[in-house]
Amino acid sequence: MGKIIVGKTSDILPGKMQKVTADGKEILVANINGNYYATDDTCTHAGASLSEGSLDGNVVTCGWHGAKFDCATGKLSAFPAKIKDLRSYKVVVESDNVFLEV
Numbered sequence: 001m002g003k004i005i006v007g008k009t010s011d012i013l014p015g016k017m018q019k020v021t022a023d024g025k026e027i028l029v030a031n032i033n034g035n036y037y038a039t040d041d042t043c044t045h046a047g048a049s050l051s052e053g054s055l056d057g058n059v060v061t062c063g064w065h066g067a068k069f070d071c072a073t074g075k076l077s078a079f080p081a082k083i084k085d086l087r088s089y090k091v092v093v094e095s096d097n098v099f100l101e102v
């Protein structure tokens with residue numbers, strides 16, 4: 001397991017999210033009230049980039065068909081069909097740098 005820098009804390013302000021590429025994967029990093037969380041960026045329904053959806057509290061809503069996932073856990077929180085949860089990643093902040101453990 002490695003630690004990869006994905007940006008500065010000032011790049012992702014509270015209530016915002018950003019897609020980053022780390023270890024060859026597209027990952028969504030969200031700042032929820034100053035805490036950083038990371039999940040896969042690719043929606044498990046049909047592959048949309050979740051970073052192009054919307055963030056409300058800790059819930060990211062897919063811009064294509066509206067699946068909702070909890071950014072903190074990666075778990076599906078609302079969708080009519082049963083689809084997989086997102087993989088979540090550990091985020092570490094050190095001296096204004098945001099790292100992912102992948």
Ligand code: FES
Binds near residue numbers: 043045
């Ligand atoms: S691709 Fe995300 S809900 Fe369909």
